[in-house]
Amino acid sequence: MMETVSRDxxxxVMVPNYSPMGTVPVxxxxxxxxxxxxxxxxxLSGGIAVNALGHCHAVLVQALVEQAQKLWHVSNIYTNEPALRLASELTQRTFADRVFFANSGAEANEAAFKLARRFGxxxxxxxxxEIIAANKSFHGRxxxxxxxxGQRKYSEGFGPAxxxxxxxxxxxEVELEAAVSNATCAVVLEPILGESGVLPATLSYLQRARELCDKYGALLIFDEVQTGMGRLGSLFAYEHYGVVPDVMTIAKAIGGGFPLAAMLATDDAARHLSVGTHGSTFGGNPLACAVGEAALHYISQPxxxxxxxxxxxxxVSSLCELGKRHGLFEGVRGIGLLLGxxxxxxxxxxxxxxxxxxxxHGVMVLQAxxxxxxLAPSLVIEQGEIDEGLARLEAAAMLLSHVQRSTSENVEI
Structure with a gap:
């Protein structure tokens, strides 16, 4: 007899490394x-910036169903048409010459960091x-x-880092300049620190990182797992800033919810991962790449x-007003639809x-x-959905401000 599926x-049955909410979406x-x-x-969470086209978007569903009726998997002893088409599209739309497919942001970053070491x-x-990275950054598990x-809470307890x-x-910029040297093989940066508070990089900081990498013969790596695929209003964050990296990692929204990731690199960088130096059993899976191709085409539309x-x-305007009315938010920061x-x-x-x-109160958000x-909602969230979400946030905020006032009054008494 099938056991009832519930949060309990x-x-x-699950390894206790997560503490999910009581809600079980179906x-x-x-x-x-x-x-x-x-x-x-x-x-308004977008599966943590994954569901860039929302849930069950017809274009992605169609791509998945059509490919599922053709070919699900071949080993990397062979290549396949969806992977080649998607790789070609990505190189045409970016600075990159070469693509390595993986299944998650962590895997894409692992490939980028191994490439950096090999390059150096x-x-x-x-x-x-040496790899230079930012404190409070996040690049995978x-x-x-x-x-x-640069977050010890994720690395402690597993032996030597x-x-x-x-x-x-x-x-x-001063700290960055002091850290980069001839021993540096790469500088790794998120254009926006997502997990640590939605903190955008300054233009001058990224420009200085580019200059230092050029000076010392190091790779500039942008982790665009969260900022890529239209999230900032440009296809990738590096375009928004006008600072071009040597290597870029993408995941999350590239598959629209289907597991897919990629490391993109220039020819000069990519050549250092020669045959046999790295691999992934499921990287470049035909199903994932067919969905990724459809997502890229759709999101790229002006x-x-x-x-x-x-x-x-x-x-931003609505959230600032809501936060001010109820003493909840002191400000809203971020770019595009990655907001804090x-x-x-x-x-x-x-x-x-x-x-x-x-x-x-019926609205899904995240913490950073x-x-x-x-907030990291769908890039195509409808106006009615935005307004309904804001109304529900308003109702919750009214209750929160009432509770806060009552608590303050009791303390004063």
Whole structure:
């Protein structure tokens, strides 16, 4: 007899590395999701910037179904048509000459960091292996990627971290200049620190990183796992800033929800991963690449990218007004549809609590650290869905401000 599927089952059968909400989604359409009880939610989280076209977008469903009737998998002893078409499209639309496919952002970054080490040693000898990265960055959960990311909470308790990695303060050009040397093989940066508060890089910081990499013969790597695929209103963040890296990693939205990732590189960088130096069993899977090709074509449309900018303006204005009315947000930062609502002093450290409160009012949001509510909705979220989501946030905020006032009055008494 089939056991009833519920949130309680998670605690009995799943490894306890997650602590999911009580809601169990079962169906989605556009930016709306329904749970097991039929309750509807407005999704402003986008599966953490994954569902760039919302849930069950017809174009992606069609691509997946058509490919599923042709070919699901061949080993990397062979290549396949969807992978070649998608790789060709990506090189035509970016600075890159070469593509390596993987299944997740962590895998794409693992490939990029291995490439950086190989590049450094091949071009500068055994001493050229240092990677410079930003404190509070996030690049995945493999041992290499958590070592590169500057967050000890993700790397502690697993034995010695991978060596040869130096961390600097994000957006601090002086620290960056002091860290980069002839021993540096790569500087790795997120154009926006997503997990640590939605903090955009300054243009001068990225420009200085480019200059330092050129000066010392190092690779500039942009982790665009979260910022890529139209999220900022340009296809990729490097275009928004006008600073071109040597290597870029993408994931999340490239598959629109189907597991897919890629590392893109120039010819000069890519040649150092020669035959046998790296691989992935499922990387370049025909199903994933067929969906990725459809997602790339759709997101690349000028009206989709322009729509991100107009939605940004509307959302930021509305969220700022809402936050001010209820003493909840001291400001909203971010670019495009990667937004961070910075909590006011009374609510600092309580982001998880607010995420749960908003969920109870039928709207899905994220946190970015303890002090920031993060939004990463579908790039094509409809105006009605935005307004409904804002109305539900408003209702939750009214209740929160009432509770806060009552608590303050009781303290004063």
């Amino acid at each position: 089952l998670f605690d009995r 169906h989605g359409s556009g930016s709306r999701i329904w749970d097991q009880n039929g309750k509807e939610y407005i999704d 040693i091949n071009t500068g000898g055994d001493a050229k292996y 493999s041992l290499f990627t958590v070592s590169v990311a 991978i060596g040869g990695i130096r961390h600097v303060t994000f957006n601090d 009206d989709v990218l322009q729509g991100v900018t107009s939605r940004h303006t509307y959302l 609502c910075v909590l006011t002093e009374p609510w600092k450290g309580r982001a998880r609590e607010l995420v749960e409160m908003f969920l109870s 650290g303890p002090d920031v509510i993060r």
